[in-house]
Structures are given as structure tokens and as C-alpha cells.
Amino acid sequence: MKNDILLRALARQPTEYTPVWLMRQAGRYLPEYNATRAKAGSFLKLAKTPALATEVALQPLARFPLDAAILFSDILTVPDAMGLGLYFAEGEGPRFERPLRDEAAIMRLAAPDPTAELRYVLDAVRETRSALGGRVPLIGFSGSPYTLACYMIEGSGSNDWRAVKEMLYARPDLLHHILDVNARAVTDYLNAQIEAGAQVVMLFDTWGGSLTAAQYEEFSLSYMRRVLSEVHGAPRIVFTKGGGGWLESIAASGCDAAGLDWTVDAGDARRRVGNSVALQGNLDPAVLTAPPARVREQVRRVLDAFGSAPGHVFNLGHGISPHARVEAVEALVDEVRTYSTQLRARPS
Amino acid sequence: MKNDILLRALARQPTEYTPVWLMRQAGRYLPEYNATRAKAGSFLKLAKTPALATEVALQPLARFPLDAAILFSDILTVPDAMGLGLYFAEGEGPRFERPLRDEAAIMRLAAPDPTAELRYVLDAVRETRSALGGRVPLIGFSGSPYTLACYMIEGSGSNDWRAVKEMLYARPDLLHHILDVNARAVTDYLNAQIEAGAQVVMLFDTWGGSLTAAQYEEFSLSYMRRVLSEVHGAPRIVFTKGGGGWLESIAASGCDAAGLDWTVDAGDARRRVGNSVALQGNLDPAVLTAPPARVREQVRRVLDAFGSAPGHVFNLGHGISPHARVEAVEALVDEVRTYSTQLRARPS
Secondary structure, eight states: OOOOHHHHHHTTOOOSSOOBOOTTOSSTTSHHHHHHHHHHSSHHHHHHOHHHHHHHHHHHHHHSOOSOEEOOOOTTHHHIIIIIOEEEOTTSOEEESSOOOSHHHHHHOOOOOTTTTTHHHHHHHHHHHHHHTTSSOEEEEEEOHHHHHHHHHHSBOOSSOHHHHHHHHHOHHHHHHHHHHHHHHHHHHHHHHHHHTOSEEEEEETTGGGSOHHHIIIIIIHHHHHHHHHOOSSOEEEEETTOGGGHHHHHTTTOSEEEOOTTSOHHHHHHHHTTSSEEEEEEOGGGGGSOHHHHHHHHHHHHHHHOSSSOEEEEESSOOOTTOOHHHHHHHHHHHHHHHHHHHHSOO | OOOOHHHHHHTTOOOSSOOBOOTTOSSTTSHHHHHHHHHHSSHHHHHHOHHHHHHHHHHHHHHSOOSOEEOOOOTTHHHIIIIIOEEEOTTSOEEESSOOOSHHHHHHOOOOOTTTTTHHHHHHHHHHHHHHTTSSOEEEEEEOHHHHHHHHHHSBOOSSOHHHHHHHHHOHHHHHHHHHHHHHHHHHHHHHHHHHTOSEEEEEETTGGGSOHHHIIIIIIHHHHHHHHHOOSSOEEEEETTOGGGHHHHHTTTOSEEEOOTTSOHHHHHHHHTTSSEEEEEEOGGGGGSOHHHHHHHHHHHHHHHOSSSOEEEEESSOOOTTOOHHHHHHHHHHHHHHHHHHHHSOO
């Protein structure tokens, strides 16, 4: 591999500079992405057509010297493959045509065979990996078992996840059954992505942060731990949005790296978990609508907070927004490289 | 006062049981509230008519043995009094007719005279206090300077507070000016509420948790600290939703009590801040759609986590939902009283 700096940072080895990639780096803030998406007709068509998914996965790398590519896909492909019917209403988040509304539907759930129902994802992994030609590593991913369950039960995004919480309190056995199937499915799926060529995998636990501390352990982290214990052959990143309070448990889950959202002070995070895992994050994505000079200033703050010890992967604290300015992203990537190189050169 | 247990708990004095009140305890989950609201025509008309505001503030006390009443009002009355035009679109959150869209509008902002533009609130405080007849204490409140600014700039609620963050990064001077006026206005407003009869006051910092740690200090907590240093004559509670990571700073802000959302483990919270402030919270509001037996079980968990040391005020970790079941609220209040009485009787 020409640039393995991400892999070295995830292994907490010294690197010449801090590697950087951005959650949702192939996305609507890029005009060329919007053009390909228009050609495909929809986000889902784009994600399900390996040649187009490969094309958009490589677009940000043509603009910015990023240190990783990420598979172009969605966090909810697994329940879609289970038959729930993923779709996107225009201008809204993901929805399922057939959310889990009764016990019978829940008991029928089965982990899909990734080489069958999710073959289009594995094809996209293979094609993207091949198109990268060893330039940078390719990251595969899935939603976490709990985050998948949120959408499967609620049928859409939610401010309060009322249907999920109703099940959690009234029928925890049903929720555990869903999570059990999801953990099996996500394990098989990530292992299949690694076999197809993914060199890093990441669990997006977008909604674990809506739980109490005890519920997070019982309904989200314990299932991620199970996935982590059975996914092998590539470093594994866990990101729980809103999970800053539980960082010690996340770091002890068996992951190689923990993602931090922007509300967490990176210096505090490092003090709390020591050198036990790499840390990924955590610039406020909202800074990408600011003038480039402000972006550079905020990037330096994040790098200063993490310090120059090995084991930091620069990223946003959440996915990039469609409103991000291309010149702001350019400033971000450039400043990470320049400033983190300087930091390492300083006598400490 | 017949029942001063809330005041004693806020002063971290021993109490016979743990006092309980619920954020938004007068609300849409109560049929009698919906009847009064229908009579008033709208939420805002209800809040702006002291006799009706008094009526609904007392409704939950007629059903449940709560240990406090809270003024029936809105967190956004201050910017409404500044002329921004608060309104509620049906089924949606608060909005402003004239959000702050340019520098000139921001520079024209002035702290309202609470005895003039907010007289209806002070009348409601007086009338509710009088109707309570010393039964339980009356809590007054306001949105925090930062939370007010969020709605004033954005014009409505938001998932990402994009307009606010744009100003924060590009023109922090303008945001500081708004916060400066808001801090003055909130100080005058809370002091006027206390003078009119409020026996406790609370700052609702609903959106401080969307900031980075450094920004929370600079744009939210520092202005709350200023308010707290000038509001006298009643215990002051600060609640930052999503602020669990910053609890030490909140406890050191000069407040008498810190509110905790449901994601925070109460035992951890107590270990982190010791006995320096009272703690309020923190049952997951979603539990109120569960069967009463489950509600009681979750109430006991929260009480166990806080322990029986003085200085706990039982509450939800966020406002009660319109979907809460009346029998669940009944079970909650009863279990807090029964179980916390038992806890104190146990040899420790």
C-alpha cells in the first residue's frame, strides 16, 4: 500500500502526520457527487450499483489528499437485506416500508447471507478496492445492532425513539431477540466486507447515545462487543454518537479505535482511556460552513487537544453536512497535514 | 409552607423522603390540561392568561402528591418580549416571526423590562403562588441565554443549529452581543419572578449540549454563571441537556442544583461532584409509556443510583411527553415517595 498511515495510526504506531478522512466524505457537498447521483436517479440506486458506488467513493480522493476511502453505502443495508424495504423519502432520512410491528415479524427475522442479499455491497467493496490500486486503505462499515434495531422498530428516524423505548421497557425480550439476530448479521456482513477487501471496518452506533448508561451496556455495547469478538482481519472502529460519558467501556469493548463526537474534549478522552485504543475525531461538522481561516483555527485546536502521541485519526465528530463548503473541506485536510507535521517536529 | 421538602433537598438537608416534581408536569398527557387549552384556543394564549396559567399549573397537584408546582409558561418568553414574535405552528415546536437575520437587528436588541413586557408572567407567578396557599413551593424559570439565542437566530428548533453555528464560527462577536443582552434580560426576569413569589428558579439550557466543551464554557456556561451571580433570594437549578460531560463545571457555576438528563449515571454524577450541589433527575421520560410495574422498577433504579444521602430532587431527565400515561405518572410519584422513605429507614 502506498499510504498506510491510517493503519499505523489505528495500531497506535508513530506516523509522520495525523491521518485524516471524513465521515460521509463522498456526499452532497460535492458537485460531482450530485451529478453522479442525478445520473443514478436516487441515493439507493447509487449505493446499489457497484460501478457508481465506486465512482463516488473515489471522488473526494481526487480533490483532497485524504488518507482513506470509505465504501459508498448506507448503515441500514442489513435490515434492507432482511426484507424490511429501505427507502428514502425526498429530503428526509431513511425509512422502512415494513417496520417490525408485531411479535411474529420479529420472530421471523433472520441474518441474511451477505454473499447473496448483500452481494452488491461486496461487489462495491471489490470494485472500489481495485480502483484504489493500493493508494489508501478502504474502510467498510455497518450500523450497530442497536442502531439498526432503532430504525427497524420505529420505521424511520425519531426525536424520541418512542416505539423502540416502548419495546425496551415493556418487552425487552423482543428487543434482545432483534439485537441477537442483528449482531449475527452484522458480524457476517463485516467479515464478508473484509474478505472482499475492506482494510478497516467501522460500527456506526448513531443512536446508542439515546439510552441510559445501564441500557447502553445492555442493549448496545454488549452486542457490539459480541460483533467485535468475531470480526477479524482488520482494525475495528466503534463510534457511539453521544457516547462520550461511556468512553472507558467503549475502549474496553475490544475495538481498536473509538470515535468521538464533537462534544467530547479530546484531551480528557485521552486521559480517560490512556493508550489502550486509538481515538478518531472530533471536529464539529458545523465548522465546515465557516471561512477557511476559521476552519484552520478549529483544526489546530482539535490537533492540540489530542496531542502528538500516536493513535489519533482526524475526522469530524459526525457526518459531513450537505451544506459544507468545498473550500472549507480543502482547508481542513490541508491544515491537518501541515499542522500535525509541525506538531511532531516540535521538541516536547 | 406546608411542604418545604423541595427547599430542604435543594439546600442538601436531610428529608423524610425524596421530593419529586416533573418537568412539564402540566401538559398534554393530562386530559384536563387539554380541556383548558382548548378553552384558551392555543398554548400561547393559555400561557399569557394568568388565570388559565394558574389553573393548569395546579392541575397535576390535584392528581398527584407532587412536591412542587412550576409556573406555567414557556422558556422563550424573553425573546418574545424583545419583539421577535413567538408563535407555535400546529404540531411543531416554537418559532419566531422575526428571527435575528442581520447585524442591525442584533444591535437593536435590548433587555425588556419584566414589569412591563413580561407582566403577564409575573401576574401568573403571583396568582399561582396565591392559589397554592403555601401547599408546595412554586418554581419559576427561563431558557438559558444560549438556548434563547439558538431560537432567536435559527427562528425555530433545529437538528444542527446551522445558522447559530455559522454565527458562532464566523461572527462570534455578534453571538456574544446577543448572549450579553440575554444574560441581562434573564437576570432581571428571574429576579422579578422571585420578587413576584417564585421560591425556586431554574435555567433550562436545552441546547448547550450541542456545543463543544470549550464552546459550552464560552457561549453557554459563562453567561449562566453571570446570571447566577446576580439572581438572589431563591435556590437556582441549572439543567443542560446533554451536559453530563461537563458536570464538574456546572456544579462549580454557582448554582444550588444541577439537573441531569437520563443518559447520566446518577452514582457517577454524585461521585464526580460530591456534596457541592443538589442533583435533580433523571428518569428516562420514555418510561412513562410503559406499564406501571416497569415504571416502579425504573424509579427504584434511579433512587438506588442516587443513594439516600441528602440533596436529590427526583425528576425526569427531560420534559414529560404528551404520550405519557396518567397511570404511569401516578406510579412514578407513588413509588418515589414509598421507596425513598424505605431507603432512609434502612440501616446503611
